[in-house]
Amino acid sequence: VHAITSKISPVPGSSGIEMLETDTFRIHCFQTLTGTKFLLVADPQQPSIDHTMKKIYEVYSDYCVKNPFQNPEMPIRSEQFDVHLLKLVKSVGGLVQTYGSNNVYSNLINNSNLTSGGISNSGSSTPSQTSVPPTLPNIASSGLELGV
Amino acid sequence: MAKQYKTIGDEIWKNKVEKINAELFTLTYGSIVAQLVKDYEDFGEVNKQLEKMGYNIGTRLIEDFLARSNVGRCQDFRETAEMISKVGFKMFLNITPAVTNISADGREFSLVLEENPLAEFVELPDQAAVEDFWYSNILCGVLRGSLEMVQMQVDSFFVTDTLRGDEITEIRVKLIRYLEEEVPAGED
Numbered sequence A: 001v002h003a004i005t006s007k008i009s010p011v012p013g014s015s016g017i018e019m020l021e022t023d024t025f026r027i028h029c030f031q032t033l034t035g036t037k038f039l040l041v042a043d044p045q046q047p048s049i050d051h052t053m054k055k056i057y058e059v060y061s062d063y064c065v066k067n068p069f070q071n072p073e074m075p076i077r078s079e080q081f082d083v084h085l086l087k088l089v090k091s092v093g094g095l096v097q098t099y100g101s102n103n104v105y106s107n108l109i110n111n112s113n114l115t116s117g118g119i120s121n122s123g124s125s126t127p128s129q130t131s132v133p134p135t136l137p138n139i140a141s142s143g144l145e146l147g148v
Numbered sequence B: 001m002a003k004q005y006k007t008i009g010d011e012i013w014k015n016k017v018e019k020i021n022a023e024l025f026t027l028t029y030g031s032i033v034a035q036l037v038k039d040y041e042d043f044g045e046v047n048k049q050l051e052k053m054g055y056n057i058g059t060r061l062i063e064d065f066l067a068r069s070n071v072g073r074c075q076d077f078r079e080t081a082e083m084i085s086k087v088g089f090k091m092f093l094n095i096t097p098a099v100t101n102i103s104a105d106g107r108e109f110s111l112v113l114e115e116n117p118l119a120e121f122v123e124l125p126d127q128a129a130v131e132d133f134w135y136s137n138i139l140c141g142v143l144r145g146s147l148e149m150v151q152m153q154v155d156s157f158f159v160t161d162t163l164r165g166d167e168i169t170e171i172r173v174k175l176i177r178y179l180e181e182e183v184p185a186g187e188d
Helices: A002-008 A049-065 A079-091 B002-015 B022-040 B043-069 B077-093 B126-130 B138-149
Strands: A019-021 A026-031 A037-042 B098-100 B108-113 B152-160 B169-178
Touching (some): A037 A049, A049 A079, B002 B043, B002 B077, B043 B077, B043 B138, B077 B098, B077 B108, B077 B138, B077 B169, B138 B152
Antiparallel strands (some): A019 A026, B098 B108, B108 B169, B152 B169
């Protein structure tokens, strides 16, 4: 996504998509200096998104990155991460949509621009193949919806 | 500019970082090194393993560093050096090594550690003094791993170490190249 959007950007030197806005929702994209991208679906009126994004980054860096058994390229399967993320979202006054099962569907779109686990001589990047999140049902519900 | 980093580093250390007992830390690291020495019996190999471990730590550490310090991208390698010494080392080890010997093209620098929490109370065995053994080599790996995650390929190695009887402890960091983001064909 980033490669495409940085090419079609009207402003030169763009770093890719930051926000996508429609009538009913906004998608925010927060990119870290390491290439990890966080996508957040929110209500257009939701305030202080930047602050929330930073907090999400902190939760991620605590419960995903610091877990030695969590491979950075793999989908995130961490109960602690889910729990703390839910807490954070609730504290910002949002509702969390659950999809299907009782667990919050977590598919963090993780697109690092380096091959992980060592220096690759070819220097090419391999973005992880992540599945597209299911079509978000009924986004018109107010509040913050975390479609990670 | 340097003063600003120092303030950032101090502030993070004071407020945003959980602290542990220093002895526990020194003992834990010491037992890792001792076990590696026992397992591999070759100091060169131990150096390599320590560097590898450091690399794995570094790739994860950088996320914590960025999440807590909230700093933006450095403009040049000099700034990176200052950031590492005043904010990075301060945040994780509560020390501020001096940045010295910056090369003319600005692609190399040295970090001189006045104190090294990893190596407190440590004395190297005689055999280690003969061979090239760097007790704190994990730090070199950490530097390499964390910088690689922010698109810099570097080479980092010990030049001197007070544990080996040298005057100072110095780590040299060389920038090999910046890693540009590349998209494999067919992504579009």
